[in-house]
Amino acid sequence: MANYQRSSILCPNCGKLISRDEHQCPYCGTVGPGSWLKNNAWTRGWRNPNRAVNTIVLVNAAMYVLCILINPGKIGVSLNPLTFLSPSGLALEFLGATGTIPINHFHRYWTLVSAGYLHGGILHIFFNMMALWQLAPLVNREFGVYRMFIIYTLAGIVGYLVSYLAGVYWTIGASASVCGLVGAILYYGKSRGGVYGKALYRQIAGWVVFLFVFGLIVPGINNWAHGGGIFTGIVTGYLLGYREKKKENLFHKIFAAACAALTVAVLVWAVGTTIYYKWFEHLV
Numbered sequence: 001m002a003n004y005q006r007s008s009i010l011c012p013n014c015g016k017l018i019s020r021d022e023h024q025c026p027y028c029g030t031v032g033p034g035s036w037l038k039n040n041a042w043t044r045g046w047r048n049p050n051r052a053v054n055t056i057v058l059v060n061a062a063m064y065v066l067c068i069l070i071n072p073g074k075i076g077v078s079l080n081p082l083t084f085l086s087p088s089g090l091a092l093e094f095l096g097a098t099g100t101i102p103i104n105h106f107h108r109y110w111t112l113v114s115a116g117y118l119h120g121g122i123l124h125i126f127f128n129m130m131a132l133w134q135l136a137p138l139v140n141r142e143f144g145v146y147r148m149f150i151i152y153t154l155a156g157i158v159g160y161l162v163s164y165l166a167g168v169y170w171t172i173g174a175s176a177s178v179c180g181l182v183g184a185i186l187y188y189g190k191s192r193g194g195v196y197g198k199a200l201y202r203q204i205a206g207w208v209v210f211l212f213v214f215g216l217i218v219p220g221i222n223n224w225a226h227g228g229g230i231f232t233g234i235v236t237g238y239l240l241g242y243r244e245k246k247k248e249n250l251f252h253k254i255f256a257a258a259c260a261a262l263t264v265a266v267l268v269w270a271v272g273t274t275i276y277y278k279w280f281e282h283l284v
Contacts, residue, residue, distance in 0.1 A: 009034055028247075049145040053136040056152070057129050059267070060174060063117045064125050066271065067091045070278060086121040092172055094277060096270040098160050099170040112164070113266040116156035118172040128174040135181040142188050144248040146256035147240045148181070153259035154236055155180020155229040162228030171222045176229035182207050183233020188242050 007020045016027040020034040067087035093102065096114025103109055119125035139148040159176025182204055189201030208230065215223040240252065277283040 049140040052145045052149055060117050064119050084122055092118055094274040097170055097172045099168050101169045103164055110266045112157050112160045114270045115160055115172045116174050116177050131178045139181050139184055143242045146248050146252040149256045150259055151180050151184045151233055151236045152177045155232040158232040159225040159229035163222055163225040166224040168222055168224055176225040179226045179229030180233035183230040184237035187234045187237040
């Protein structure tokens, strides 16, 4: 009698325990669940969905620290909390601030991605990351971690594109991406309905009102990017669907991987060119 061992895996789509040799998942119908394409470290997903949130926070923090270190003699040290520990404008410019000046004058279109990972002060990054920590776990739960990252990335890009088209000359911050999460939850609450959906919708609508009023009162707030981010979150949430309507699938995972690859490529380019200009051209 032949002696062999059947290995088991978790279906990459529904998460049920099945044999690796199955041609089709008996629970959800996924074809080839044991293939490498559908069952690798990325497509299996993170065991802890908050890992994606922590990674985004760490990248934002790393870029902020790098901005400080690139030009430490120019950081803001005043007692004004809005400008305390603010990186130099030149360091932010080289690392990927966006707007009409970087795009029209220097053709730095990639800054539509990089600007979302730069911040102008300790309070700026603190409030954006606190909002991310509150909103992202909710989007993770209702949409899934891959769709959350897609929404976060696209909202940042489109939000800053709207800002650029509106004529904002220079801007940074993760708020456009965070507003995309606000828009996704707004869509989810309205679409789902019921006691939970209505309560969630009212709560997030309060966030939108606060953002609008805050943007009118405080100077320097990029309301165009906020509005573009919220709109993108609503549209993307509708197009991608949420878990109660559609489970995350391979398309979502590949799309999220493309967003991650684009983000990594842009940030590596931004950091690499900045270091080159600082140490070899002495421009920063």
